[in-house]
Amino acid sequence: MRYLVVLEASQPDTPPPDELMAGIMRLGAEATQSGAMIDNAGLAPSADGAKVTLDGGEVTITDGPFAESKEMISYAIYDTRTKEEAVEWARRFLALHAEHWPGWTGEARVLRVFGPEDMPGA
Amino acid sequence: MTAAHPGPGRDTVEAIWRIESARLVAALARFTGDVGLAEDLAQDALVAALEQWPVSGVPPKPGGWLMTTAKNRAIDLFRRDGTHRRAVAALGRTTSEVTEPEIDPVGDDELRLLFAACHPELKREYRVALTLRCLAGLSTREIAGAFLVPDPVVGQRISRAKKTLRDKGIQLELPGEDELRTRLASVLEVIYLIFNEGYRATSGADWMRPELANDALRLARRTAALMPDVAEAQGLQALLELTQARAPARHDRQGAPVLLPDQDRSRWDRLLIRRGLDALNRAYRLGAAGPYVLQAAIAGCHATAATAVETDWARIAGLYDVLERVQPNPVVTLNRAMAHGHADGPLAGLAVLATLSDGALEDYAHRHAVEGELLAMAGRHEEARAAYTRAATHTGNEAERHLFTQRAARTPP
Numbered sequence: 001m002r003y004l005v006v007l008e009a010s011q012p013d014t015p016p017p018d019e020l021m022a023g024i025m026r027l028g029a030e031a032t033q034s035g036a037m038i039d040n041a042g043l044a045p046s047a048d049g050a051k052v053t054l055d056g057g058e059v060t061i062t063d064g065p066f067a068e069s070k071e072m073i074s075y076a077i078y079d080t081r082t083k084e085e086a087v088e089w090a091r092r093f094l095a096l097h098a099e100h101w102p103g104w105t106g107e108a109r110v111l112r113v114f115g116p117e118d119m120p121g122a
Numbered sequence: 123m124t125a126a127h128p129g130p131g132r133d134t135v136e137a138i139w140r141i142e143s144a145r146l147v148a149a150l151a152r153f154t155g156d157v158g159l160a161e162d163l164a165q166d167a168l169v170a171a172l173e174q175w176p177v178s179g180v181p182p183k184p185g186g187w188l189m190t191t192a193k194n195r196a197i198d199l200f201r202r203d204g205t206h207r208r209a210v211a212a213l214g215r216t217t218s219e220v221t222e223p224e225i226d227p228v229g230d231d232e233l234r235l236l237f238a239a240c241h242p243e244l245k246r247e248y249r250v251a252l253t254l255r256c257l258a259g260l261s262t263r264e265i266a267g268a269f270l271v272p273d274p275v276v277g278q279r280i281s282r283a284k285k286t287l288r289d290k291g292i293q294l295e296l297p298g299e300d301e302l303r304t305r306l307a308s309v310l311e312v313i314y315l316i317f318n319e320g321y322r323a324t325s326g327a328d329w330m331r332p333e334l335a336n337d338a339l340r341l342a343r344r345t346a347a348l349m350p351d352v353a354e355a356q357g358l359q360a361l362l363e364l365t366q367a368r369a370p371a372r373h374d375r376q377g378a379p380v381l382l383p384d385q386d387r388s389r390w391d392r393l394l395i396r397r398g399l400d401a402l403n404r405a406y407r408l409g410a411a412g413p414y415v416l417q418a419a420i421a422g423c424h425a426t427a428a429t430a431v432e433t434d435w436a437r438i439a440g441l442y443d444v445l446e447r448v449q450p451n452p453v454v455t456l457n458r459a460m461a462h463g464h465a466d467g468p469l470a471g472l473a474v475l476a477t478l479s480d481g482a483l484e485d486y487a488h489r490h491a492v493e494g495e496l497l498a499m500a501g502r503h504e505e506a507r508a509a510y511t512r513a514a515t516h517t518g519n520e521a522e523r524h525l526f527t528q529r530a531a532r533t534p535p
Contacts (some may be wrong), residue, residue: 001336010483032347035340035342035343035344035347036141037342038397080137081333085137087137088134089141
């Protein structure tokens with residue numbers, strides 16, 4: 001099954017420690033080589049993006065940055081047998097932050113992506 | 123852990139197990155020199171985790187916990203069995219120093235494990251079961267479910283596989299130059315077999331078992347990562363990514379199977395196609411096109427055709443010509459007939475079909491389906507209808523039978 005993991009966080013003002021970056025690279029390589037992580041990328045700050053809203057029948061476009069306290073940092077797509085496996089990769093990712101970057105708070109949302117198994121008759 | 127998760131459930135423990143088991147078994151096999159024993163020890167550690175983690179919570183380094191537990195069991199075992207003194211010494215030394223698995227950055231242990239699990243001395247179904255167990259981390263129950271056989275059958279295959287490895291003294295070793303080709307072929311074949319079982323279920327009411335196909339796809343990715351310099355390993359990954367990319371279009375909304383030319387290509391999985399083409403390019407850069415690279419190249423032609431009409435059949439026919447020389451077999455000839463039928467006209471296709479030796483694939487439903495399609499293209503409707511009817515009688519798959527029966531019914535008089 002396929003899961004989209006979106007990472008949201010409020011970053012401390014300090015740059016991410018080297019040990020964290022090394023740990024993320026290692027974990028990413030591990031997840032990729034095991035065949036579980038099939039895509040991932042970092043996301044630029046919302047200042048580079050925009051929001052398209054429909055409200056009261058009217059479409060409005062607002063350039064970033066947005067006022068949310070947390071920014072979306074990155075996404076990853078996992079292909080795992082169970083939800084728990086995708087959750088475990090996400091847990092390990094956050095545990096790395098806990099270990100190496102005090103003050104970092106964030107959350108990883110694990111969302112199942114519909115696949116052929118969800119189609120009628122499958 | 124939040125209040126909602128006081129301790130991990132069985133599913134969480136099994137998820138961690140699936141992530142860790144290949145490295146765990148591989149490292150234990152290196153220490154004990156016995157793949158079967160390593161697998162037993164790893165299973166014992168899993169049982170311990172299933173007992174303890176729901177109460178104590180998941181340890182901070184679950185992989186290390188499993189490794190330490192398994193090693194301690196090994197030491198107990200060897201202490202009781204005085205014949206393994208040297209192993210005791212080796213294990214005692216490493217256990218006192220190591221509290222988490224020694225990360226093997228290049229994955230050499232896993233590669234050795236893969237070669238051992240797919241050892242040609244093992245029967246094919248043993249290789250399949252052992253690979254799913256040791257490399258994909260599936261339980262006996264899950265393997266049995268995937269292959270629609272009773273649990274004890276799978277349990278027996280695994281224990282016999284382990285016994286064979288032990289009896290033949292097969293250890294974790296990388297095959298020498300002279301043997302490498304055979305062993306590589308076996309590894310890739312096992313993964314391909316698993317994929318095919320999932321993708322085109324050979325029996326039962328299911329047209330495919332997506333979970334099993336995905337297990338094989340993950341194994342192919344892992345194998346390609348373990349063997350970055352082997353073109354055929356990249357080729358197999360490319361082939362499986364590109365084939366699996368079509369899975370969402372193989373059913374219609376009612377669940378009936380849809381063959382390649384009729385598939386809604388907007389439902390093909392773009393991410394898997396991209397990954398497949400990337401792997402195919404890696405294979406090309408490594409040179410020497412073997413059977414998997416050639417098949418992946420053919421799948422790539424289909425994947426990059428925006429519509430069925432735009433398919434580059436001339437290139438596909440050429441690739442099948444090469445494939446038939448590299449790996450002559452009747453199924454390749456059959457596909458080659460179809461490709462030439464599209465590239466050069468139905469008569470050319472029927473001429474290739476006629477090169478099949480007498481009686482070859484007579485029981486294979488798709489032989490008759492291909493014949494039916496070529497005959498229909500040639501306007502020989504009555505013969506086409508008869509061929510589709512033969513296809514329907516020869517398939518063991520209910521969904522396929524329905525499809526071929528429909529084809530026969532729709533062929534004009």
